[in-house]
Amino acid sequence: MNHEQETGPGPTHARAAGPTVQDVVSGLAAPASSTRLRAALAAGTRPEPALVGPLVRRCAVEPDFQVREMLTWALTRHDADLTVAPLVDELASATPQARSQALHTLSKIGDVRAWPAVTAALLRDPDDEVARAAWRAAVVLAPPEHRERLAALLVAQLGRGSRDVRLSLSRALVGLGGAATAALDRAVEQGDEEARAHAAATRRLVADPDEAFDAALAEARRVVALAAAPTGGGAAGADR
DSSP: OOOOOOOSOOOOOOOOOOOOHHHHHHHHTOSSHHHHHHHHHHHHHSOOGGGHHHHHHHHTTOOOHHHHHHHHHHHHTSOHHHHHHHHHHHTTOSSHHHHHHHHHHHHHHOOGGGGGGSOHHHHTOSSHHHHHHHHHHHHHHOOGGGHHHHHHHHHTTTTOSSHHHHHHHHHHHHHHGGGGHHHHHHHTTSSOHHHHHHHHHHHHHHHOTTSOHHHHHHHHHHHHHHHHSOOSOHHHHHTO
């Protein structure tokens, strides 16, 4: 005798629920960076308006680079109407990391409403990481009619800082393309030798973005040094 299997409801296997908002908030402050990373991933996977504030606040203090990048990604997954304003507020923070990470995140969101908040003061911020983030954000956010003015502000920073800082500035100016040409042409003739060499190297990169930065800078330094060298002869030569 064949017995049919019962087709009653039996046990159900509901899809496991994701972490709650409170779970994510707690995870963002966990001691282990791996836990914080998972919490940030969860925040971006299941965006919730209530998570925007905790994500922005965590950006200001998170010590781990990978977690910071995941926090930024999570914020880009939320509606810009919810994220832009609190990130702009962070630009006035006394904490450099809060400013730099907010600028980085605004550059990834790419909402032009943030452009007025990228001020000249941020472009010349004494903290190199803040300034570098401001340069990148400004290039992304600046409307076409503001790009030449932005180039002039960026050119004023030529010769600043370490090799990596200078590379970041050159990349920003390259990102402006033709809008940076006039400002770079002026900068090649002004300032100290390092600033002029940096300007000349950047002008080469605008013309050929595939050229290596270090090679362009070495050649620009050679040309600037030759131009500054005495031409020889002088009064003694004139008497001959």
